[in-house]
Amino acid sequence: MQNNPMIFGYARVSTDGQSVDVQEKQLRAAGAEKVFKETASGAKTDRARLRRALAEIGAGDILMVTRLDRLARSTRDLLNTLAQIAEKGAGFRSLGDVWADTTTPHGRLMLTVLGGLAEFERELIRARTGEGRERAKARGVHMGRSSKLTPHQKKEALKRRDAGEPTREIARMFNVSHSTISRLSL
Incomplete structure (x- = not known):
């Protein structure tokens, strides 16, 4: 100080x-x-x-x-x-x-009012974004990243993993991380 x-x-x-x-x-x-x-x-x-x-x-x-x-x-x-x-x-x-x-005091009041308006605006944006996501999901729009593997590749990787092949080897073959293979499910 x-x-x-x-x-x-x-x-x-x-x-x-x-x-x-x-x-x-x-x-x-x-x-x-x-x-x-x-x-x-x-x-x-x-x-x-x-x-x-x-x-x-x-x-x-x-x-x-x-x-x-x-x-x-x-x-x-x-x-x-x-x-x-x-x-x-x-x-x-x-x-x-x-x-x-x-x-x-006047300046603090003005900045407090601005802060309240900014917070209100953030809440409106958050609500509109959430509503938009829900509408998109209802229309069947996939959210998030695209899958790195095609459905056929997923099926093949699951078959190999279930047969006991190490996930790192499977991942190397499909050029993805081993965690991508570990997370695969039907």
Whole structure:
């Protein structure tokens, strides 16, 4: 734990041709004492400099970005990152999105509402996906990976296995793993 709360900045650009300099200047002008700079796609969930920033912040610290899209690509990604920040007892502030400031009651309220909406959306998607899978199964659609063996190959492999031939030898013959042969059933 740190004694004096610190303001950290996180600046990110998507491609090597872009520069984080403008973001860094804005963050420093807003009070960031240390800025973590990164060139990585926002779609990439494992960003090394962001991970380092999240590891370094502590209770009372603030992580600041110039805009929310510099921190996260999706609502879920944003909320997961904000949860990590909150677990450390730190705050979050976006310079371009004044409502996204967990250091104020209004900002916490807005992010809580967004979190509730995102959770509601995830539940709707989960329900629709489940319903779609059930309809597809009812129509006889096979779910999951295709079988590596044809029905004739399965029959032949079962006959050999039941005759006592080692599963590894059978698997080698059909170019599959021995566990595929072990799991075979009628």
